[in-house]
Amino acid sequence: MKVLLVGEFSRLHNSLKEGLTDLGHEVLLIGTGDLFKKYPVDINIDSSFFNKRIPLLFRKIILSISGFDIAQLEIYFRFKKALPKLKDFDVVQLINEDALAIHPKLQIPLLKQLFKQNKSSFLLSCGDDYININHYINEKERYSILTPYLNDKSVIKKYNYSLKYISKSYKMLHDFIYENIKGVIASDIDYHIPLKHHEAYLGLIANPINTKNIVFNPIKIEDKIHIFHGINSISSIRKGSTIIEEALKSLQQKYASKINIKTTHSLPYEEYIKVYDNAHIIMDQVYGYDQGYNALEAMAKGKVVFTGAEQEWLDYYHLEADTVAINALPDAEHIAKKLEWLILNPEHIETISKNARAFIEKEHDYITISKKYVAIWSSRS
Structure with a gap:
């Protein structure tokens, strides 16, 4: 089986790649490495130019004025450049609904081409996404990662990353992905609970650990x-x-x-x-x-x-x-x-x-x- 793993936020995809490779499958991992964590990837699409001293200063100015991180454009173009190499895979798996870590308006066209040129696509519920943030924000469980925000709305800036998933644009990304995948897999109980009655849910598969x-x-x-x-x-x-x-x-x-x-x-x-x-x-x-x-x-x-x-x-x-x-x-x-x-x-x-x-x-x-x-x-x- 030829497998493309998109995104890496925790080392889950690295360990899965190691297991699949040991089983004889061909695996390619593409992603940004997730900021300071610097997880290994086969194709790195992280911004490099806008992390240099002078471009970084320009990036910060643009971000403070517009709220948009211009480094996302570099990630967009680096992924687009890699697209010809990302075809004819039996399986494509996204680590998360925001696997490329760029705005939905940039991400959807790239995913559309990615899904089109490969056989079957799947999604991991591994981290924040529309379904689990929507579930936990309605306080349907005893507590969750949203509890500090629900108890004190003044910390909202600390939750911009999580709350973006229930915004109009990320809901659009969510809907687009679910229209194009064969199903979604949860990586642990925190993501299993909100998904367990969803029609696209394929079940929980625990995080792989290479002991x-x-x-x-x-x-x-x-x-x-x-x-x-x-x-x-x-x-x-x-x-x-x-x-x-x-x-x-x-x-x-x-x-x-x-x-x-x-x-x-x-x-x-x-x-x-x-x-x-x-x-x-x-x-x-x-x-x-x-x-x-x-x-x-x-x-x-x-x-x-x-x-x-x-x-x-x-x-x-x-x-x-x-x-x-x-x-x-x-x-x-x-x-x-x-x-x-x-x-x-x-x-x-x-x-x-x-x-x-x-x-x-x-x-x-x-x-x-x-x-x-x-x-x-x-x-x-």
């Missing part, structure tokens, strides 16, 4: 417990970083002799995963029902991760609470109590570490997951 490339080091607490909190300044409010910081601050002085806390801000992906290698506990997010990609990779390394591990996730995977990951609720006191439980009972850290790795190997193996994708694509092609 061959991730070394598992069983935790043995011999001195202090090392806690790591990697903050992404762009998405910090959506992840509840301030709630996590509040919980950590409440424990820092009380258990100064027992814990060491390290906090970083907006590190490139390759640097980020190296920095947390020595950590025992990873603080991820508080508004999720399931784990995102960074949390899963940390679990594969044997880290104890505070993340989304809600009852819906426990039921789906038939797990008991706090055995594989720690469910981090949007409540600093709750998080602090869970941390204190681990600090005072470090043997639980060692047990959860082993369970986390076993869970990833069982439910997120990149080869098994890649086979599931092939099965769904083949059934709809």
